[in-house]
Amino acid sequence: MNITLFIPCFIDACFPKAGISVVQILERLGHTIEYPQELTCCGQPAFNSGYWPETREVAVKVLDRLRDAEVLVIVSGSCGAMIKNFYPELFKGTPHEAAARALSSKCYEFSEFLVDRLGVTDLGARFPHKVTVHDGCHGHRELGIKDQPRKLLAGVRDLTLVEMDEAETCCGFGGTFSAKFPMISTAMGEGKIASALQTGAEYIVSNDSSCLMHQQGLIDRQKTPIKTIHLAEVLNTR
């Protein structure tokens, strides 16, 4: 299959290992990867901040460039929700609405793509660690992703998954929310990490690097004995 990849800006810049893992996994499965280098960001920060015309400036380019894609795999539940669910909303009543809907129908978040589209759950990975899963809110509530990461983790050798109480509770990132209301965002993150720590896990695993960026930022500051890792990196271990 010809797979077009959308690598969100923060993964490109700060968490390239997640994107590299996705490429390597999909290539190992025999697919051809196209990475449109002209694209950088889906426009979500401006969108969630209320600046919809400015968002359209960025999103139109994404729409145009991905018009001919066969399938689009997005390495983040949050950016996935933006392109799949919010582009049609963003372009409602504009000449681009049809294109936004067409793109929406071929979008997949990475774990969703593996499990639901390709029907793959065992990637031959081995990760001898105790982990707990963070359900990113956008992936979970906008895209309905819940079981897919867990099915994939169940196929990883020597991995122990311990669910935390607050797996589905927001970690407080919320994009620009984290800078507009840092005190609330931080308190939410602290609650999240406390819940993860209770499991005794060594890693918090998620399909969303943006949530993990927030959690890791708190972990580093507070020197909490736990690490974060993107699901794709776990699945790419041997």
Add this chain to the structure above:
Amino acid sequence: MSTTPAAAEFKKEATVLTKDLRHRAFIRGALKKYEIVRDDKKARFQSWESARAAASEIKWQAINHLDAHLVEFARNLKARGGKVHWAADAEQAREIILGIVREKKAHAIVKSKVMTGEEIHLNAALEKAGYDVVESDLGEYIVQLRHEAPYHFVFPAMHLTRGEISDLFAKELGTAKTDNPEELTMIARRVLREKYIQADIGISGANFAIAETGMISITENEGNARLTCALPKTHITLMGIEKILPKLADLALFLPMLGTAGAGQLMTGYNSMYGGPRQPGEADGPEEFHVVLLDNHRTALLADPEQRDALQCIRCGACLNVCPIYKNIGGHTYGTTYQGPIGSVITPHLRGLQNWKHLAFSSSLCGACTEACPVKIDLHHLLLQSRRNAIAQKPVWWEKLAFQAAAILFNHAPLFSLGMKLGRIGQRFHPLIKNTPLDPARAWTRSRELPQVAPETFREWWQHRK
């Protein structure tokens, strides 16, 4: 964001409350217990999701044909001798109620839970006019004694420990201190029983108003509303116009849903219907029954096709109970009658978008509220639309400029790459200014470490491998 006084107060309170670890643990603990009992009751529905869909559909119909339902409700209520008043805004509602109180030459007033009363600042108006007003709902009574607003529109005193309530009663009522919840309830009951007997007027809210029969439905756990509505000679109900349900049979769905979503009870303790004053031949009930139908910007919300679904709210409080923002900042921080996600959605409509837009922005848009709402209000997406509306009306100049600049950067990948390279250099020097007033990322770095631009970005890796 431009800062209004309400927004500044919100941020100040949020800063205090999020640092209060005792408060955080206390509220989270209480709401965790709620979640457990709620899930237990949800599981007793044959299908909670089908019940939500049905409830949402019924409320959607009710709101989208509100004009007809309200007229039907008023006609049926009047037929049994009830008096119906239409209040366009808070001032009119206060005047109507004060008018009745004056006409009846009342002295003492007892109230059961009326959130619309908080909305129109009814107690202050009545007290200013010289009337003695007492809240009969235990939680409301407690916050009234503390001279503070309800902390939660369903659980007004949930932020207080038994010890704090005992101390309050000791101070205000001169009672002996006790840690026993039953004894605390008995203290309030002894005081309140006297009040019911003395009161000339009982003021209540309504959980639902049934158009088909012209009756109001009140659910409660303490029996205080029944006494408030039945003992005094005059009963006044103040309710928002959105409380309408078309049919009596709708209660068969809504009463268990309200109990379950609101408090994790399959049914609330007491469920009563009030359909008018004492009828000929009846032994008890009020001599007069007035219903004040409050608009107060609700019709403006009704006129907004995108946001109108917010009027479907049955005020169960489920969205507050699951909201991670609410759990961390508490109810008083909002500074509104209606707290939590639904409050953040409707307050900008009730009190002005520009002054209250910070409530739309103070959300991570996680969607836990939308998932919990028994009538399926798309709460977090309504917040997103409010943000768009607020900015479209009045953009913040520097934010607009920043997003315009970002759009240029994002639309030119070579510029983006250059930005990353500069970022890599910049981050070497960032520790020198980190978390100081010079740090442009201080909102983040005050409590968190910044992510670092990787030695090799994804696009660099991609270019090198080909």
